[in-house]
Amino acid sequence: MTHTEVTLAGVTLKNPVMTASGTFGSGMEYGEFVDLSALGAVVTKGVADRPWPGNPTPRIVETASGMMNAIGLQNPGIDVFTSRDLPFLQKYDTKIIVNVCGHSTEEYLNVVDRLAEEKVDMLEINISCPNVKEGGIAFGTNPGSIEKITSEVKKHAKQPVIMKLSPNVTDIKECAKAAESGGADVISLINTLTGMKIDIERRTFALANRTGGLSGPAIKPVALRMVYEAAHAVRIPVIGMGGIACASDAIEFLMAGASAVSVGTANFHNPYASVEIANGIREFLESHGISDIHDIIGCVE
Secondary structure, three states, X not given: OOEOOEEEOOEEEOOOEEEOOOOOOOOOOOOXXXXXXXXXEEEOOOEOOOOEOOOOOOOEEEEOOEEEEOOOOOEOOHHHHHHHHHHHHOOOOOEXXXXXXXXXXXXXXXXXXXXXXXXXXXXXXXXXXXXXXXXXXXXXXXXXHHHHHHHHHHHHOOOOEEEEOOOOOOOHHHHHHHHHHOOOOEEEEOOOEEEEOEEOOOOEEOOOOOEEEEEOHHHHHHHHHHHHHHHOOOOOOEEEEOOOOOHHHHHHHHXXXXXXXXXXXXXXXXXXXXXXXXXXXXXXXXXXXXXXXXXXXXXXX
């Protein structure tokens, strides 16, 4: 029998594949295409303590081998999430990871406190969104700030805490260590890279926000390097993401040291991507006579 279970901070996932926040909603949009129970976990879109309208349009644009978004973490807020989205997710045999966003430490803690008594398996704290003008980006690019907000969240959280790190930094290792020092149970990376596109016919920015977060296959080599560096800088588990589009991509991240992976942009052009990747990892293990996924996690030193 091939074992694909992985355990993150005491939470066991049936396989190491989850969805990347912001690319899967809360699973409702994909429920008709995907058996959510086939995934290790569903990571929700960012949830704030009140509704956020997001950025003005246009806020999505295609790029070579990827896309940029400047959605601005539009979301209906914690009240709608707990009354509508959470009951939907709880119908499935998968772990639930809630992505939490905020403009200030207080706003993050408001959501963390509200989720304390909910049936949620883990929290992912988004301190790294590059297209929200306040809050996350300020926290996510400074190791001192990362350690401080991690510590504050840990004082309130009843579930294990994942800190989502930004790639828009000089040294990802220092950011990973700061999250670990603050008490993070797990780290996830990378979030999108900050980019820009100009519409030469209109002679203006393609995104109303001017800049946006670059994702998709274009960022995978950068993401893989950062995940490798982070995984070798800390003792806590790492969730790797950034440009994963197929099983071989995911396996690279696992071999680099990630204990689990998140699939994001690939979901937009292939709603079945996450399940196909989970199946593909199992097929790889079986075809290579590997009975336990831990035999490949971090095997590349």
